[in-house]
Amino acid sequence: EVQLVQSGAEVKKPGESLKISCKGSGYSFTSYWIGWVRQMPGKGLEWMGIIYPGDSDTRYSPSFQGQVTISADKSISTAYLQWSSLKASDTAMYYCARRITIFGTAFDIWGQGTMVTVSS
Amino acid sequence: AIQLTQSPSSLSASVGDRVTITCRASQGISSALAWYQQKPGKAPKLLIYDASSLESGVPSRFSGSGSGTDFTLTISSLQPEDFATYYCQQFNSYPMYSFGQGTKLEIK
Numbered sequence A: 001e002v003q004l005v006q007s008g009a010e011v012k013k014p015g016e017s018l019k020i021s022c023k024g025s026g027y028s029f030t031s032y033w034i035g036w037v038r039q040m041p042g043k044g045l046e047w048m049g050i051i052y053p054g055d056s057d058t059r060y061s062p063s064f065q066g067q068v069t070i071s072a073d074k075s076i077s078t079a080y081l082q083w084s085s086l087k088a089s090d091t092a093m094y095y096c097a098r099r100i101t102i103f104g105t106a107f108d109i110w111g112q113g114t115m116v117t118v119s120s
Numbered sequence B: 001a002i003q004l005t006q007s008p009s010s011l012s013a014s015v016g017d018r019v020t021i022t023c024r025a026s027q028g029i030s031s032a033l034a035w036y037q038q039k040p041g042k043a044p045k046l047l048i049y050d051a052s053s054l055e056s057g058v059p060s061r062f063s064g065s066g067s068g069t070d071f072t073l074t075i076s077s078l079q080p081e082d083f084a085t086y087y088c089q090q091f092n093s094y095p096m097y098s099f100g101q102g103t104k105l106e107i108k
Helices: none
Strands: A003-006 A010-012 A017-024 A034-039 A045-052 A056-062 A069-073 A079-085 A091-100 A106-111 A114-118 B004-007 B010-013 B019-025 B031-038 B043-047 B060-065 B070-075 B085-090 B104-108
Touching: A003 A091, A003 A106, A017 A034, A017 A091, A017 A114, A034 A079, A045 A069, A045 A091, A056 A069, A056 A114, A079 A091, A079 B060, A106 B043, B004 B085, B019 B031, B019 B085, B019 B104, B031 B060, B043 B060, B043 B085, B070 B085
Parallel strands: A010 A114, B010 B104
Antiparallel strands: A003 A017, A017 A079, A034 A045, A034 A091, A045 A056, A069 A079, A091 A106, A091 A114, B004 B019, B019 B070, B031 B043, B031 B085, B060 B070, B085 B104
């Protein structure tokens, strides 16, 4: 079964660092782009950025450039989203998703989401 | 950046109704558009890719059309499980694959 499994919910304080993960299985992890999407409580989906695990080519939405770091470890089929200094406004659900093909116009497989809560 | 505007933002309909949701792009995006369904507490689910291609396993009552700047998602006969929020996403502007703001479909 093709799936993306994300790490569990996190509760952090402002200023702390965090790295959440997204592990792919059932397919060739290095051959598909992985994207990250934010959903703040009660709000819509926001595009954050994308990585190609085969060569770690990474691109960011301007809204998130410099705010987060996307990375991948192809040896363990895992993509990451990390923050160096969290803010309360980072409180949200974060999803990873697989692009349907290398140039495809959709994300077909989604992780279950990781809820990040930042509160003092 | 390409902006996607969905209309309506919310919609009340009854089981059996035919429903159409519109997604308008701020500039032409060819057919590089996907539609997703999201239910509360769940990840989005892909319905349509390439503007009109039905994802495997998605019921045929869902269909997509359009190209350029205007796109529609149509549900031919609403079922109880279709009440959810729907999003469009464009893939023309690499790497800014923006989403529409969502359309919440509620039971009348």
